Amino acid sequence: MGKHTRNVLTVKAIAASKSVKLRDGGGLWLVTKGHGRYWIFDYRFARKRRELGLGPLHSVGLADARQKAEAARVLVRHGIDPIEHRHGVEAIEAAKAKAEVKAFGPYADDFIDAAVKAGRWRGAKTEAGWRNTMTVHAGPIREIAIAEIGVPHVLSVLRPLWGVKQETAEKLRERIERVLDSAKVEGLRTGENPAVWKGNLEHVLHKPDALTNTNNHPALPYSRVASFVKKLRCVDGMGARALEFTILTAARSGETRGASWPEIDLDGALWVIPAKRMKEGKEHRVALSKAAVRLLKATPRFEGTDLIFPAVRGGKISDMTLAAAIKRMHASELEAGRAG
CATH class of the missing domain: 1.10.150.130 (Tyrosine recombinase, N-terminal domain)
Incomplete structure (x- = not known):
């Protein structure tokens, strides 16, 4: 019998044989384990010998065993390990079964x-x-x-x-x-x-x-920004200082309200906002203008907090605090007979 001969066994030969191991060829074997007889596919993959169980003789006949063995050979020829392939299929089936009950x-x-x-x-x-x-x-x-x-x-x-x-x-x-x-x-x-x-x-x-009927807040014309900041510096309060810093750094309100001294490098004129505070989840580096540095140097540091612009009762100031500073400026302009 040649080394590569296949389909050696017959149904009668299997029934008559009492051998512990019968070879059908091409890696297909019928082996006896305990009181049962089982089909296995013997193959080599990645320089290692492996055995793939194909089922017991009482439920997998000779023809079915040969079909399963051939399917495994095709996988090997395509560089796929039949055992790993089976595990993948089983995982998919398990996931499908799980999905049926997972709400x-x-x-x-x-x-x-x-x-x-x-x-x-x-x-x-x-x-x-x-x-x-x-x-x-x-x-x-x-x-x-x-x-x-x-x-x-x-x-x-x-x-x-x-x-x-x-x-x-x-x-x-x-x-x-x-x-x-x-x-x-x-x-x-x-x-x-x-x-x-x-x-x-x-x-x-x-x-x-x-x-969405969005009513946008009126924007301040660029030509009036310098004048606005100049007047803002005459307004007392943490909200006014935070608003000024926001304008000078083009930062978001939330970034300013959460700004802390450890994020500031006054000598290097740099503000490094950590990723966890950024909307996009990435560290953001802001070059500080001379005006921004002067503002920070003039801002007192408060005991018990690293926040640059803390609320009176502790913690971060609110958006409303910054909005209130703008409203006060607006009201002041209107009282003076200007556009606001």
Whole structure:
């Protein structure tokens, strides 16, 4: 019998033989273990000998065993380990089975817990917002299997908010999209994400811009900025100083309100805002003008806090404090008969 001969065995030969190990050829063997007889595929992969179980003789006949062995040979020829391939298939099947019982709500809760543990969000406010969105606004779909969530389900929770509480609706849509994206990566879903806006929900919901009647705050003409800052310096209070620093550095209000002395290099005229405080999650370096440096040098340091512009009662000053400084300036201008 040649080394590469295949299909040696017959059903009768198998029934009549009492050998512990029978060779069919091409790596296919029938072996006796205990009181049972089992098919195995013997092969080499990555210079190592491996055995792939193909099932017991009582449930896998000779023809089926040969088909399974040939499928394994094809994988080997394509550089795929049959055992690892089986593990991958089993993992996918397990994920599908898990998806059938994993509901959207519990999965969303797990998603939030993982984000908090990884430090993905900057503060408790973001976490609270997510939990509220997924519990209250996404409540009607929490018990639906994550694998079954479709466009009708997403629309059912968006439509009551759309055009009424637009910002909440948009956050809800975005967060559902992210949760479903995560579920797909974990093998709990297949297909397109039903919460995607572009090319999907945009066709059945009005564009947010058409629904959101945004009243922008009036902007100060660039030609009047220098005059505004000059007058601002005559106004007392932490809000006025924080507002001036915001203007001089072109920073966001939140960046200024959270600014601390360890972030400042006065000698190098540099403000380094750490990634955890930035909206994009990346460190931001701001070159300080001479005016900004002078302002900082003139600002007293308060005991018990590293904040440059702390609130009177401790902690960060609020956005309202900066807004109040602007309103006082505006009122003063109006009283003087100017445009404000």
